[in-house]
Amino acid sequence: MIVNRALYREAASATLAIAAILLVVMALMSMTFLLGRAARGEQSQTVVYTLLGFQTLSKLDVLLPLAFYLGILLTLSRWYRDNEMTVLAACGVGLMHFLRPVMILALFFGAIVSAGAFYLTPLAMRQIDNVKNQVAHRSDESLISPGVFTESPGTGHIFYAEKVLDNGDLEGVFVSSLETGREAVMVAKSAHPYNEPNGDKFLALHDGTLYDGEPGQPDYRILEFETYNLRLQPKKIAQAPVSSAGLPTIAMLNELRDRDVNAEFHWRLGKTLALFVLAMYAMAFAYTDVRRGRLSNLFVAIVVYFVYSNLLGIGETMLQNGSVSPLAGIWWVHGGMAAVAAYLLWQRAHNRPLVSLPVRWRRG
Incomplete structure (x- = not known):
């Protein structure tokens, strides 16, 4: 009809x-x-x-x-x-x-x-x-957002960057790391991620300072560096x-x-x-x-x-x-x-x- x-x-x-x-x-x-x-x-x-x-x-x-x-x-x-x-x-x-x-x-x-x-x-x-x-399980640098403290799950890294450029480089970088078994804080003017031929991932920090250890202790160190290569621990992707x-x-x-x-x-x-x-x-x-x-x-x-x-x-x-x-x-x-x-x-x-x-x- x-x-x-x-x-x-x-x-x-x-x-x-x-x-x-x-x-x-x-x-x-x-x-x-x-x-x-x-x-x-x-x-x-x-x-x-x-x-x-x-x-x-x-x-x-x-x-x-x-x-x-x-x-x-x-x-x-x-x-x-x-x-x-x-x-x-x-x-x-x-x-x-x-x-x-x-x-x-x-x-x-x-x-x-x-x-x-x-x-x-x-x-x-x-x-x-x-x-x-x-x-x-993604690499640490891909999770960094400008102006935000970002914790990398499973690595002990905390990242902060004032700017994230289009090519992936970072400016005004702060990194807190526990990978050496003791507290370490790094401040650098710039950084850029890169991959080794074997697939290992690193973050190259440029023109910065490393504060290693606990302030006030005898083994506390302050080191200045031109380049510091921070290893980003590879993570095995498990099946969801x-x-x-x-x-x-x-x-x-x-x-x-x-x-x-x-x-x-x-x-x-x-x-x-x-x-x-x-x-x-x-x-x-x-x-x-x-x-x-x-x-x-x-x-x-x-x-x-x-x-x-x-x-x-x-x-x-x-x-x-x-x-x-x-x-x-x-x-x-x-x-x-x-x-x-x-x-x-x-x-x-x-x-x-x-x-x-x-x-x-x-x-x-």
Whole structure:
């Protein structure tokens, strides 16, 4: 029917537009967090955009169900507001007629969410863990940020540089080192990193002073040098451990007896199921009453979404703690929310109030 094609076109366009907006907002928030860590010297600036890309990819399966929920809600709300639903109802096309096309559209977006939940997100989580592991084992000079004291994990070095030039050279360098078994502090006008042919990494300090030992002790020394080659201890990159969130789905099926793995499996499956349940809520809340304003149904819909999300989080925690049977999983959340959605949709399809108040509470 023409009306079905109109629903497909408008709802899909609204869903994609909302998904794009949510992705941009999420990306900006993630970038702010990552740049803050880089500015504090907690993370290398060279991996900010890599982490940002993988983090954005890992959130696609979470944002798309919300975008589809809002897309269906806003589309049908506009039809109600412009009296298109009234005209369709007069022609014998009621609300329940749209259940089938909405679910067909949900199958399309559900396939994308499933691909993200079972493949793209675990892949992105594994890549994020690998990048963080490589950063943790990266050479010291790559972690130095201008104007920030940076501690090199595992080496005992603390670096500070007033300026970091584009070619990697440093100016106004301070280094605190414990590699000789005693405290040593070096101050140099400039420095530059270099690699030996065998792969060893050094930081050449130029025109500086070495303060070796504890001040006040007989063996305390102050040495001036033209060049001091500081060895940057090589670090062996270990394989990053795979968390349950990054575990491939095929490997996960063989470890479902583990509580964390079982909870993660139900969480991935729940992302797709939630999309279909939310579609029914969108149809039930789409009716717009002019007297209540345009935002009243949207506010209620957002509240229901947060309640649903929190219940899923509680269910996953209970599954991890063993409070719920692994077979039950979080099906009780989806089942309960689906039953309520079906009831509300039935009430709306028969032009009844979504919540019937007791007679004594009604205005007579």
